[in-house]
Amino acid sequence: MSSLLIDRIGLLVTHEEERPEREDAALLVVDGRVAWIGDAGSGPAADERLDADGRCVIPGFVDSHSHLVFGGDRSAEFAARMAGERYAAGGIRSTVAATRAASEEGLRARLAALVAEMHAQGTTTLEIKSGYGLDVETEARLLRLAREVTPETTFLGAHVVPAEYAEDRGAYLDLVAGDMLDACAPHARWVDVFCETGAFTVEESRRVLEAGMARGLEPRIHATQLGPSSEAVALAIEVGAASLDHATFLSDADVAALAASPTVVTLLPGVEFSTRQPYPSGRRLLDAGARVALASDCNPGSSFTSSLPFCIALAVRDMGLTPAEALRAATLGGAEALRRDDVGHLRVGARARLALLDAPSYVHLAYRPGVPLVDRVLSLA
Incomplete structure (x- = not known):
């Protein structure tokens, strides 16, 4: 002892x-x-x-939403956005190409560097998603590497439809809900889907989430980042998602429904900073009684920050949270979003x-x- x-x-x-x-x-x-x-x-x-x-x-901070295993660089895309280009989900495909081409050693080295960055800034528990492979072999590899550093791993094969399936979405959904899930489920705790215009519809998202749940994975969902969707909010609540992430565009009815549910709303202020989209109101969510988490969404496209202190500063300045509420959201809130009672x-x-x-x-x-x-x-x- x-x-x-x-x-x-x-x-x-x-x-x-x-x-x-x-x-x-x-x-x-x-x-x-x-x-x-x-x-x-x-x-x-x-x-x-x-x-x-x-x-x-x-x-220690609990970062409940990150995408740390990837290849390539999208700084040119960031520069274009800062020059006025609008953010869209399609940029993910460039990371997919770079990730498929990357060596396992290269992916592992970058992952280790990003985890070290997070730890140095106070993050002691983190979640990592796949989603930059979008084929059976690469998605399984990303989750296997993520599992080397955290038990909180998430299958996100339904990130976008890859280029080779652009003319046959149905075939890609069959792959995600079938062989890809079979290969990835042993390395994952969670199943996630990007339920947005340009990514997956509500019904497509339902199919993926239910397929993952049938294999013992717990659900979470990316939703209302690019536009409003009360149907996506209702889906998150219906399937018992641990967390609805982004929540940039919520109606008053959406906020009330989330507040009445156990689903945590995970805010990702680094995304709004990097994409120049409007910041969602954390104040409105907390005043309604919703449970709120803060996470980095560390990824090469829309939020390449590993710093939860930075996200706390943004949440206080631009989302209406007090410093105490922001700290709670980045610690205990993140733990609740991961259904953990031993951290945060x-x-x-x-x-x-x-x-x-x-x-x-x-x-x-x-x-x-x-x-x-x-x-x-x-x-x-």
């Missing part, structure tokens, strides 16, 4: 129900789990002691995944955007 006492914490965020924050605190970790929380200077004996020296300690908080029993900030408060994550405030990351379990 090993133990670590983190003492002299200026501000400790635990997300406990009755007392989510504590000043002048200490925290004891035993065998990788939070075992005790109390006042600074009053902690029990431990094998090691870490002096936080007044720093703020927060739960620092209550007794939680996995000891946390970040020490070189700041007295988490408010500095939004107050000092772009500044590397994560001083140290511990991911002990």
Whole structure:
């Protein structure tokens, strides 16, 4: 049995129900789990002691939406958007071509570099999707590589229809719901679909989600990024999706329906930053009683950021969240979007995944955007 006492914490965020924050605190970790929380200077004996020296300690970020295994570069596409070109789903196909051509060693090396970026910025739990292979062999390879770094892997064969099936969507759907799922399901926990104009219709999305669920995968959905679709929102709720992601265009009825459901709404402010689409209102969702998560959507096309602190700053400035609400969405909210109760908080029993900030408060994550405030990351379990 090993133990670590983190003492002299200026501000400790635990997300406990009755007392989510504590000043002048200490925290004891035993065998990788939070075992005790109390006042600074009053902690029990431990094998090691870490002096936080007044720093703020927060739960490690839970990034519940990312696409980290890919080949190629789409910086020219970004430059074109900044010059006025509109974002559309079709750019995904250029990444598909580069990913199919990439070596396994190259894909693994880039994945490791991106995971290291995330960890350095405080992310200690993450989800990774496939979706840049769009054939049986490559999709299975992407998920196998993702599974090397996280158990939260998502099959996204229904990202877009690849070029070779442009004239036969039905055949591609048969492949996704059949042989591709059979090859990918052993490496995935989740099934996802891009339910948007230019990608997949509501009925096509239903077929893919139900096929994945029949193979034991849990559903999530990309929806209402490019335009409104109450039918897509209704589908997410109907199939019991853990999360509806993007939510850029929601009607009042959509917001009410999501608030009355267990489906988490995952906001991805890096996308709006990179595509110049309107930011959805997190304030409206929270005021309605919906559960909200923040994630990076780290991908080479529409949001090539690995920084949840950056996403927190955007959520506070442009989505109407308070600093406390944004932090909660990037930690406990992300855990809820992954149906995890062991991460995203620092209550007794939680996995000891946390970040020490070189700041007295988490408010500095939004107050000092772009500044590397994560001083140290511990991911002990």
